[in-house]
Amino acid sequence: MTNQTSEQFWEERYRNMTGQPSGRPTGKLVEFAEALPPGRALELGCSRGDDAIWLASRGWQVVGVDISATALAVAAERAKAAGVSERVRWEGHDLAQSFPEGMFELVTALYFQSPIAFPRAEVLRRAAEAVAPGGVFLLVEHSTAAPWSFKSRTPFSTVEETLASLQLDESWEPILVGAPKREARGPQGQTAEVLDNVIVLRKRPA
Template identity: 40%
Template sequence: MSTHETEPSADQTPKEYWEQHYGERERIWSGRVNANFAAVVADLTPGSALDLGCGEGGDAVWLAQRGWQVTAVDVSDTAIGRATTLAHDHDVLDRIVFEQHDLSDSFPHGTFDLISAQFLHSTVRLARPQILRNAADALTGGGTLVVVDHAEAPPFAKKIPHDHPFPSAEEVLAELDLPAAQWERVRVEKVGRDGADPDGQPFTWWDNIMVLRRRD
């Protein structure tokens, strides 16, 4: 979710909404990897990875540069086009397969050693708990699920409804209801990161980080 997210209309499908969102600017994201994600994944042995909601491809390209074979998914064809260009520009297009999915309706086939869901929020239809359960089911034994969410909306996010839910890390895991005997909680916490508001003033963003490992 972008803090400058487009305001949805009542009759838009998720694909229509995100196409409009990405079409508003030539670039939405920085092209760099999400910092919390990079810190978690940096020491993992490369294998197969699934990037849910890949956006313009910053995380997928970073993974591919480090030896991962990546399946990168988004609902927006515009986002996938930009991500494909980024992968080409960084000479890792052969290590990334891009797929278009509305994850509330379909999910990539196969199993993966790493599955990432970075800021997979939306003010339009998104079956998040089921998507994350599907992700858990698609992990190999010993595989890692990394979910990073906004813990709260910043006060300058004008187009996010005031009642839009931002569940805590524990609430997210409770919704998933994964069997404790089959899952190791590697890291579950709320963390702050330095940033800036639209006026350039220092601002602390708060994120929830959930790292789970499927037992062999």
């Protein structure tokens, strides 16, 4: 694994995936986006589309980005089956190299983490720049790992470290910064208590 690029690692992972996507949106996305009026949304590391499809089904115009062409192909098929293709654009990027155009009322980075090193803080800062005035940046990340998940080579950050890495100015207002517990469910249905870092920020209106 050591010499793999991000693209090789994630492509292999998605090509070998046999289980179906859960079809369920991420809990924290539902919690924070449910009350927002639909607008333009950008999802970093959208995987096989559960969250982007949920947003699109609620009227958002979504750009879902991932490095894996296989994940995006599955996501596009599922969006079609859900009847929301017209509201989602799937873009393949290695976000360490390129970033989608545009400004968004909602930008999400949900467990956008990888065992392959990449300049994640830089990508997250670029993501914050893509939030339109009055818009929301929702960042959820693993703070501790479930026993079955792949091992991170660097320790996870604390929520304070991640927040500091965003280098935000006074144009941002925190809505929530915390590390709540969550019950994670593994591939064999096993469960474990884990901590997530949750950062929800609003860009002040211009």
